[in-house]
Amino acid sequence: xxxxxxxxxxxxxxxxxxxxxxxxxxxxxxxxxRFLLIFPTIFILVSxxxxxxxTTGDPITAALGGxxxxxxxxxxxxxxxxxxxxxIQYVEYLGQIFTGNFGTTLSTNRPVSEVLxxxxxxxxxxxxxxxxxxxIVGIPLGMVAAYWRDKSPDAFLRIFAxxxxxxxxxxxxxxxxxxxxxxxxxxxxxxxxSTGSELQMQVLPNKTGFYTIDALQTGNSAVxxxxxxxxxxxxxxLGLLTAGVFLRLVRTxxxxxxxxxxxxxxRSRGVSEFRLVRKxxxxxxxxxxxxVIGLQIALLLGGAVLTETTFEWKGxxxxxxxxxxxxxxVAVQGIVALLAVIVALSNFIVDVIAALIxxxxxx
Amino acid sequence: MxxxxxxxxxxxxxxxxxxxxxxxxxxxxxxxxxxxxLQRGMLVAGLVITALxxxxxxxxxxxxxxxxxxxxxxxxVFGAQxxxxxxxxLGTTVGGYDVLSRVIWGSQTxxxxxxVAVLLSIFAGxxxxxxxxxxxxxxxxxxxxxxxxxxxxxxxxxAIVMSIVISGGKSNLVGGVLAAAISITVVFIPQxxxxxxxxxxxxxxxxxxxxxxxxxxxxxxxxxxxxxxxATRTLPLIFTLNSSEAILTLAGLGFLxxxxxxxxxxxxxxDLNKSLSDVTSGIWWxxxxxxxxxxxxxxxxxLVGESLNDLADPRLRGRRxxxxxxxxVAETSVVPGGTLDAGPGGLAGLENLPTxxxxxxxxxx
Numbered sequence: 001x002x003x004x005x006x007x008x009x010x011x012x013x014x015x016x017x018x019x020x021x022x023x024x025x026x027x028x029x030x031x032x033x034r035f036l037l038i039f040p041t042i043f044i045l046v047s048x049x050x051x052x053x054x055t056t057g058d059p060i061t062a063a064l065g066g067x068x069x070x071x072x073x074x075x076x077x078x079x080x081x082x083x084x085x086x087x088i089q090y091v092e093y094l095g096q097i098f099t100g101n102f103g104t105t106l107s108t109n110r111p112v113s114e115v116l117x118x119x120x121x122x123x124x125x126x127x128x129x130x131x132x133x134x135x136i137v138g139i140p141l142g143m144v145a146a147y148w149r150d151k152s153p154d155a156f157l158r159i160f161a162x163x164x165x166x167x168x169x170x171x172x173x174x175x176x177x178x179x180x181x182x183x184x185x186x187x188x189x190x191x192x193x194s195t196g197s198e199l200q201m202q203v204l205p206n207k208t209g210f211y212t213i214d215a216l217q218t219g220n221s222a223v224x225x226x227x228x229x230x231x232x233x234x235x236x237x238l239g240l241l242t243a244g245v246f247l248r249l250v251r252t253x254x255x256x257x258x259x260x261x262x263x264x265x266x267r268s269r270g271v272s273e274f275r276l277v278r279k280x281x282x283x284x285x286x287x288x289x290x291x292v293i294g295l296q297i298a299l300l301l302g303g304a305v306l307t308e309t310t311f312e313w314k315g316x317x318x319x320x321x322x323x324x325x326x327x328x329x330v331a332v333q334g335i336v337a338l339l340a341v342i343v344a345l346s347n348f349i350v351d352v353i354a355a356l357i358x359x360x361x362x363x
Numbered sequence: 364m365x366x367x368x369x370x371x372x373x374x375x376x377x378x379x380x381x382x383x384x385x386x387x388x389x390x391x392x393x394x395x396x397x398x399x400x401l402q403r404g405m406l407v408a409g410l411v412i413t414a415l416x417x418x419x420x421x422x423x424x425x426x427x428x429x430x431x432x433x434x435x436x437x438x439x440v441f442g443a444q445x446x447x448x449x450x451x452x453l454g455t456t457v458g459g460y461d462v463l464s465r466v467i468w469g470s471q472t473x474x475x476x477x478x479v480a481v482l483l484s485i486f487a488g489x490x491x492x493x494x495x496x497x498x499x500x501x502x503x504x505x506x507x508x509x510x511x512x513x514x515x516x517x518x519x520x521x522a523i524v525m526s527i528v529i530s531g532g533k534s535n536l537v538g539g540v541l542a543a544a545i546s547i548t549v550v551f552i553p554q555x556x557x558x559x560x561x562x563x564x565x566x567x568x569x570x571x572x573x574x575x576x577x578x579x580x581x582x583x584x585x586x587x588x589x590x591x592x593x594a595t596r597t598l599p600l601i602f603t604l605n606s607s608e609a610i611l612t613l614a615g616l617g618f619l620x621x622x623x624x625x626x627x628x629x630x631x632x633x634d635l636n637k638s639l640s641d642v643t644s645g646i647w648w649x650x651x652x653x654x655x656x657x658x659x660x661x662x663x664x665x666l667v668g669e670s671l672n673d674l675a676d677p678r679l680r681g682r683r684x685x686x687x688x689x690x691x692v693a694e695t696s697v698v699p700g701g702t703l704d705a706g707p708g709g710l711a712g713l714e715n716l717p718t719x720x721x722x723x724x725x726x727x728x
Contacts, residue, residue, distance in 0.1 A: 040508055040512075041508075041511070041512045041515070044508065044509055044512040044513075045512050045513075045516055048512075048513070049524055052524050052525065052527075052528045053524065053527065053528065055528055150400065150401055150402075154401075155401050158405070158669075162662055162665050162666060162669065163658070163662060165661070165665060166607070166657075166658050166659075166661035166662040166665055167654075167657075167658050167661075168611055168614050168615065168618070168632075168635075168654070168657055168658075170614075170615075170618050170635060171635060171650070171654035171657060171658065174635065174638070174639070174642050174650045174654065175650075175651075175654070177642050177643070178642050178645075178647055178650070178651075181643075182642065182643065182644075182645050183645070189643055190643075295515065298515055298516060298517040298518070299517065301517045301520070302517035302518060302519035302520060302615075303519075305517075305519060305520070305619070306519070306615055306618060306619070309618070309619065310639065320520075320523075321619050321620070324523065324527075324619060324620065324621075325620060329527065332523075332524075332527070336520055336524060339516075339517065339520060340516060343515050343516055343517070344512075344515070347515055
């Protein structure tokens with residue numbers, strides 16, 4: 001469980017500790033080492049996915065086996081080069097990834113990179129709103145729980161946090177749909193926008209794929225409201241999952257810092273209780289919080305797959321489950337590889353932020 | 364937290380005279396006695412839910428009114444999407460199955476997957492962690508980097524890839540359960556690996572390991588007798604936390620269509636997937652009950668895990684029952700979740716207890 005088992009040592013942290021802090025090192029050196037470590041991470045994940053997927057056989061048989069005759073299959077396999085030695089294919093694949101070529105989907109015959117660009121924006125938008133929900137809900141409530149530790153607000157909030165974690169995003173999504181979309185009819189059931197709004201956004205000269213931005217471009221407030229109202233339920237479903245994690249994280253760390261001498265000292269100087277929690281206890285607790293938030297990006301992406309499927313939110317996760325249904329493993333591999341890159345990059349960024357905030361992290 | 368206090372439970376092992384009764388040293392019982400107030404309430408609630416879940420799983424054939432793949436009873440076909448009431452307390456699904464029966468049978472599948480997944484990952488993770496931490500060198504570095512990479516990756520995606528590899532996405536009962544369990548295992552191995560490796564690296568430097576080596580004990584003997592036995596104290600905690608994640612991953616896989624076919628076994632995630640279109644037409648019972656089952660079970664197990672975690676973490680423990688000590692506190696910091704070693708004001712600096720041999724009986728004389 002990523003939630004309670006927090007403060008992971010990223011590859012960077014482990015290798016960096018092994019390095020002797022020769023003369024202080026400095027932040028530049030730390031960042032460089034940390035940056036270089038992105039590549040092995042990506043390399044390992046991409047290789048792992050490649051070899052695992054290939055043990056099942058070639059993608060063409062998986063996608064089209066049973067629908068085409070053996071001759072046709074062999075022909076397609078030969079044309080795609082899947083009958084060559086696997087090592088050659090592997091090296092070629094790595095080279096392609098390096099140049100940003102993730103292959104061509106078998107089911108829709110589009111370049112995977114194009115799929116990634118088209119649907120990546122939708123996932124990014126969902127992730128953004130979910131993080132917003134998670135921050136707004138999780139962090140203040142975490143401080144509240146820490147301050148009234150072992151009192152009734154704490155008990156209530158801890159149960160709430162566990163409930164957030166224990167509810168699968170798709171079940172939360174189904175419940176939200178049922179209550180707000182079907183029974184109360186206040187919010188749309190699924191999708192990213194209604195057809196009318198989508199048509200208006202289609203004609204924009206420079207579409208971004210981020211519907212919120214596109215809706216702003218149309219200058220039509222009805223479109224914006226439509227787009228935002230579509231985002232509420234998915235963002236809540238995915239955001240609450242993460243909010244539970246944040247709540248517990250903030251609580252644990254603020255409890256730790258609230259017990260320190262400098263908080264007592266500040267209190268004896270007459271600093272207000274609100275300020276004590278908000279500044280004196282919360283600020284120093286930020287490092288572990290930020291580190292774990294970085295890990296939550298992985299959780300968020302995994303959750304996005306489920307949320308998008310629940311709400312037919314046409315992003316990478318939705319496409320991933322579509323490709324899975326079609327047994328289009330080239331596309332699956334491409335999406336998974338891209339997500340690996342995103343995870344590695346976001347972990348790097350998190351480490352950089354942590355290093356900038358706290359000099360102790362730099363070793 | 365005084366040092367004497369923290370050593371108490373282990374001192375008795377050699378002497379025997381002050382040895383606490385076996386019952387009170389069992390993992391859960393020990394924590395239960397140690398807890399107090401809210402903490403105890405959460406632990407007890409969690410234990411009750413978990414026990415209910417396990418009992419339901421074991422006695423599913425007795426409790427469930429129908430079989431998980433039963434479509435017709437004495438008075439003909441059940442019919443699809445029947446509202447709750449009458450002979451179907453919780454209604455029927457779109458496929459014409461009895462919802463209550465599938466929810467009850469689903470607990471069996473969930474329990475089976477948890478047991479297989481957690482056992483497999485404990486064995487693999489403990490073995491790798493032990494070897495990696497004990498021998499060190501390039502193997503250690505490679506394993507650490509690989510495990511960190513896997514750990515950082517969204518676990519559901521990895522489980523998807525694994526289930527494609529294992530079953531090609533299609534599943535029967537044994538294949539489906541095994542595929543789900545193994546997929547989950549791969550996700551968990553890094554967690555056990557990290558914990559055991561960290562413990563091993565620490566224990567390797569202990570005096571009693573060194574003396575064992577001086578006496579000519581083989582690497583295998585040192586690893587199995589001296590290191591492993593002292594490195595496993597945090598396992599029950601991770602075990603509980605992983606069990607709840609295993610259920611969520613299984614349900615996630617099922618929801619994405621990698622579940623177990625309804626004729627092979629009942630699986631909550633699969634049922635939720637099938638109820639996706641019901642929701643839009645206002646049919647609530649097909650999704651509500653399997654979903655609630657997941658929430659309840661995960662919550663029960665998480666309550667237990669959380670309580671164990673908090674009781675082991677001196678910063679979170681708060682009050683404790685008088686006289687009940689909590690074991691060696693310094694060791695709990697090895698759980699990657701212990702923010703102990705990372706947080707400012709973390710215990711690493713404050714409570715730097717000198718680590719002593721944990722189990723006198725193991726140290727060669």
